[in-house]
Amino acid sequence: MLGVLSTMRVQSAGWPRFLTAGLHRNLALLTLIFLALHIVTSVVDPFTHLGWLTSVVPFSSYYRTLWLGLGTIAFELLIAIVVTSLLRGLIGQVAWRAIHWFAYASWPIAIAHGFGSGTDVLSAWFIVLAILCIGGVAVAVVFRLLQPPVDPLATARGEFRSDVSSRQSP
Amino acid sequence: MSRLRLLAGTDPSAGSESHADHSRRLGAPAIAGRPLIEALIRSGLAGRGGASFPVGYKWRSIAGAKGPAVVIVNGAEGEPQSRKDRLLMTARPHLILDGAFLAARTLRARQVVVYVGQAHQAAWNAMARALAERPEAERRIARMVGAPHRYVAGESSAAVHLVNEGIATPTTTPPHPRERGVGAVPTLVQNVETLAHIALIARYGDEWYRSAGRRGAAGTILITLAGGVAHPGVLEIEAGTTIGEAVAMAGGVTEPATALLVGGYFGAWIPVATGWELPLDAAALRSQGLNLGCGIVGVLPASRCGVCDTARIMRYLAQESSAQCGPCFFGLRALSDACSRVAERGTNRDDMARLKRWSVEVQGRGACKHPDGAVILLRSALSTFADGFASHPAHWRQQPA
Numbered sequence: 001m002l003g004v005l006s007t008m009r010v011q012s013a014g015w016p017r018f019l020t021a022g023l024h025r026n027l028a029l030l031t032l033i034f035l036a037l038h039i040v041t042s043v044v045d046p047f048t049h050l051g052w053l054t055s056v057v058p059f060s061s062y063y064r065t066l067w068l069g070l071g072t073i074a075f076e077l078l079i080a081i082v083v084t085s086l087l088r089g090l091i092g093q094v095a096w097r098a099i100h101w102f103a104y105a106s107w108p109i110a111i112a113h114g115f116g117s118g119t120d121v122l123s124a125w126f127i128v129l130a131i132l133c134i135g136g137v138a139v140a141v142v143f144r145l146l147q148p149p150v151d152p153l154a155t156a157r158g159e160f161r162s163d164v165s166s167r168q169s170p
Numbered sequence: 171m172s173r174l175r176l177l178a179g180t181d182p183s184a185g186s187e188s189h190a191d192h193s194r195r196l197g198a199p200a201i202a203g204r205p206l207i208e209a210l211i212r213s214g215l216a217g218r219g220g221a222s223f224p225v226g227y228k229w230r231s232i233a234g235a236k237g238p239a240v241v242i243v244n245g246a247e248g249e250p251q252s253r254k255d256r257l258l259m260t261a262r263p264h265l266i267l268d269g270a271f272l273a274a275r276t277l278r279a280r281q282v283v284v285y286v287g288q289a290h291q292a293a294w295n296a297m298a299r300a301l302a303e304r305p306e307a308e309r310r311i312a313r314m315v316g317a318p319h320r321y322v323a324g325e326s327s328a329a330v331h332l333v334n335e336g337i338a339t340p341t342t343t344p345p346h347p348r349e350r351g352v353g354a355v356p357t358l359v360q361n362v363e364t365l366a367h368i369a370l371i372a373r374y375g376d377e378w379y380r381s382a383g384r385r386g387a388a389g390t391i392l393i394t395l396a397g398g399v400a401h402p403g404v405l406e407i408e409a410g411t412t413i414g415e416a417v418a419m420a421g422g423v424t425e426p427a428t429a430l431l432v433g434g435y436f437g438a439w440i441p442v443a444t445g446w447e448l449p450l451d452a453a454a455l456r457s458q459g460l461n462l463g464c465g466i467v468g469v470l471p472a473s474r475c476g477v478c479d480t481a482r483i484m485r486y487l488a489q490e491s492s493a494q495c496g497p498c499f500f501g502l503r504a505l506s507d508a509c510s511r512v513a514e515r516g517t518n519r520d521d522m523a524r525l526k527r528w529s530v531e532v533q534g535r536g537a538c539k540h541p542d543g544a545v546i547l548l549r550s551a552l553s554t555f556a557d558g559f560a561s562h563p564a565h566w567r568q569q570p571a
Contacts, residue, residue, distance in 0.1 A: 156493035160492050164323055164332070164338040165337045
C-alpha cells in the first residue's frame with residue numbers, strides 16, 4: 001500500500017523522512033523477516049517433507065504443487081526487488097525501477113498462494129485479514145490511478161524549458 | 171608587453187576580418203588528422219569554455235571511436251561577466267571556423283553546428299557572414315543554431331540536448347557528449363577560443379604554442395576583466411601572467427580593491443592580498459584549489475560590499491537552475507533566500523548556520539555541476555568575506571546592482 005502510494009509524494013514539511021520514504025522500506029524489510037520465518041519453518045516441518053529445493057525451484061514439490069510453486073515465484077520476485085534495491089547505486093535508477101514493478105506481480109501471486117495452500121482459508125480471522133489486505137491495496141491502486149503522481153518541479157521545469165527550447169536564430 | 175596571437179593583426183574593435191584578409195595574413199593550416207591530435211596533446215592546450223579539459227585527449231578519444239562524429243562550435247557564452255567569446259567571434263570568426271573544420275576533417279565529422287548565443291547579435295552576424303565566405307564543401311556540412319540566453323545553455327550536454335531535442339538543459343553524464351552526443355554519435359563540443367588556438371597550432375606547431383607563456387605556463391589566454399578596473403574588457407595575455415599584472419595592463423584599479431572573483435560565477439572569491447600574485451593559468455590555479463573557468467577576473471572595489479554582491483550572484487544562479495533536480499532547484503533557492511536576508515536585514519545566527527550547512531549538503535546532488543559551482547562560490551564568499559558575513563548591517567538597498 002505504501003509502495004503504491006509512495007509516488008503520490010504525500011508529505012508535509014513537518015513529517016520526517018522516515019515517515020515518507022523510510023516507512024515503506026522498513027516495513028518491507030520487516031515483512032521479509034517474517035517471510036524468512038515462514039519459509040524456514042515450512043521447510044523444517046517434517047510433516048510435508050518439502051525440502052530446501054522447493055523454496056527455490058517452483059513447482060518442484062509433490063505437496064500442493066501448483067500453490068506452493070506460486071509461493072516460490074512470489075518469493076523470488078521479492079528477492080529480485082530486494083537485491084536490486086541494495087545495488088541501486090550500481091545498476092542505475094532505470095533498471096531498479098523496472099524490477100520494482102515486480103512487486104505488482106509478486107503480491108497477487110502470494111495472495112493466490114495463501115488461498116491455495118493455506119489450511120485456515122475458511123476461518124473467520126483469515127477471511128477478515130485477507131479482505132483488509134486486498135481492500136487496502138485495491139483502494140490504494142484506484143486512488144493512484146485516479147490521481148497521477150505529482151512532480152513537485154513540473155511547473156518550474158516547464159517554465160525553464162519553454163525558455164530554453166527555442167531553435168530560432170535571433 | 172603582451173604577445174598577441176588570437177588578436178594579432180588589425181584592431182579587434184575594427185570589425186570582423188574577412189576570409190580573404192584572414193587567408194592572406196595566416197595562410198592555410200599546415201597539418202590536420204593524427205599529426206594535429208599529437209600536436210594538441212604535446213601543446214597541453216586545455217579547453218577555454220570553463221572546464222579546462224585537455225583538448226588533445228578529448229580529440230583522441232573521439233577519433234578512436236568508430237563511425238562519424240559531430241562538431242559543436244560553442245559560442246553560447248552564457249557567463250554574465252564574460253566578453254571574450256563574443257569579441258573573438260566578432261573580430262576573428264575565420265580563426266574559429268578554421269579550428270572547427272580542422273576538427274571536422276580530423277574526426278571525420280559530417281556535421282558542424284555553430285552554436286552562438288541568441289543575445290549576442292554582433293557575434294551571430296559575424297559568424298553567419300564568415301560561414302557564407304567559406305568554401306562550398308565546408309558550408310554544406312555547417313549550420314548555425316541559436317543558444318538560448320540562459321546560464322546553463324552553454325554547458326556541453328545542454329548544447330547537445332538543444333541540437334537533439336530543442337531543449338537546452340544539461341543531461342546526466344556519463345555518457346559525455348564526446349562518447350554519445352548529437353544523434354548519439356561522438357560529439358566534440360569545443361569553445362570558440364579553444365578552436366582559434368587550434369587553428370594556430372595547426373599552422374605553427376605545438377612548440378610555437380608553448381613559446382608564449384610565463385612562469386612555466388604555455389600559450390596565451392583571453393581573459394575578461396570586470397569590476398573596479400580602469401578599462402574593463404577583454405585582454406589577450408600570456409598564460410602565467412599574474413592577476414596584478416593583468417589588472418595593470420587594463421589601466422590599474424579605480425580605487426583600492428578588497429577581493430577578486432576568479433573564474434566568474436562558477437569560480438571563487440579570494441582576498442586581494444593573496445590574489446594579486448596568482449598566475450592566470452588553468453594548472454597553476456588548480457593547484458591553489460581555484461578555477462580559471464572561462465577566464466574572468468572580477469575586481470571588487472572597497473566601496474562595494476562583497477556580501478551583497480554574493481547575494482546577487484546567488485539569486486541569479488538560483489534563478490538559472492533548470493529545475494531538473496530537487497536539491498539544485500530548492501537548495502539554491504533556499505541558499506539564495508538566506509543570503510539575501512543577511513544582505514538585506516543584517517546578519518542573524520540562524521541564516522548563517524543554514525548557509526554553512528546547506529552550502530556543503532547541496533554539493534554533488536545535481537545531474538550537472540550547476541549546484542556544485544554555486545555552493546563553491548558561496549563557500550569562498552563565506553571565508554573571504556568572513557568578517558562581512560559575521561557583522562553585516564542591513565544595507566542591501568544602498569548599493570545598485
